[in-house]
Amino acid sequence: MRMILASSNRGKFREMKEQLAPIGVELLFGGDFPSPLNVEETGASYEENALLKARAWAESAGLPALADDSGLEVEALGGAPGVRSARVVAGEDSARTEWLLDAMRGEKNRAARFVCSIAVVFPDGRGTLAVTEHCAGRIAESPAGESGFGYDPAFIPDGYDKTFAQLGEKIKNTISHRAKAVKTIAEMLLPVVQL
Numbered sequence: 001m002r003m004i005l006a007s008s009n010r011g012k013f014r015e016m017k018e019q020l021a022p023i024g025v026e027l028l029f030g031g032d033f034p035s036p037l038n039v040e041e042t043g044a045s046y047e048e049n050a051l052l053k054a055r056a057w058a059e060s061a062g063l064p065a066l067a068d069d070s071g072l073e074v075e076a077l078g079g080a081p082g083v084r085s086a087r088v089v090a091g092e093d094s095a096r097t098e099w100l101l102d103a104m105r106g107e108k109n110r111a112a113r114f115v116c117s118i119a120v121v122f123p124d125g126r127g128t129l130a131v132t133e134h135c136a137g138r139i140a141e142s143p144a145g146e147s148g149f150g151y152d153p154a155f156i157p158d159g160y161d162k163t164f165a166q167l168g169e170k171i172k173n174t175i176s177h178r179a180k181a182v183k184t185i186a187e188m189l190l191p192v193v194q195l
């Protein structure tokens with residue numbers, strides 16, 4: 001089954017496509033489409049935003065669409081940047097990592113978690129699926145590593161002493177919020193894909 005990734009974030013695409021291939025889902029990157037949609041994220045939760053994005057793409061392309069809405073929640077910042085993770089500061093990923101590390105300078109409580117909601121919408125009445133997963137960890141004192149995207153150079157997952165960006169794609173893709181959400185959605189998709 002061909003399915004559009006309702007996203008312009010290539011990092012998300014890299015992390016998801018190989019996990020979906022074994023169940024027979026060929027993921028197409030929305031960012032490669034001639035006119036990628038820019039869906040306004042007006043939902044109050046990650047799951048609502050994922051559904052908004054998946055619905056818009058499924059309707060526009062007439063294909064099943066999978067969307068990811070995710071973010072980083074930092075305890076000492078009252079859960080910020082949260083659903084606003086992609087928009088808290090304009091510019092490159094590195095500008096947002098810098099903003100985060102500045103906001104956390106001198107802070108003792110470094111607890112944080114990544115959240116990922118994935119929604120799938122079928123254009124032909126086969127309904128919707130949605131799931132939310134987490135990955136707990138802490139905020140590093142300074143950025144480290146080159147792999148991944150977004151806040152990966154600043155996030156150390158529980159059980160490790162290196163950032164996601166240092167640990168690399170292979171480890172991230174077994175323990176991350178996104179890896180867990182894709183695994184669950186793949187299990188939910190299996191009976192649908194086999195129809």
Ligand code: ITT
Pocket residue numbers: 006007008009012041068069070071072085086096114148149150151152176178
């Ligand atoms: P699309 O809406 O087009 O999918 P986006 O990057 O705008 O792309 P979101 O609105 O879901 O996606 O924002 C998620 C942001 O949260 C993302 O841009 C990163 O800043 C951060 N984020 C989410 N998952 C992450 C991960 O695995 N590693 C690092 N940062 C992550």
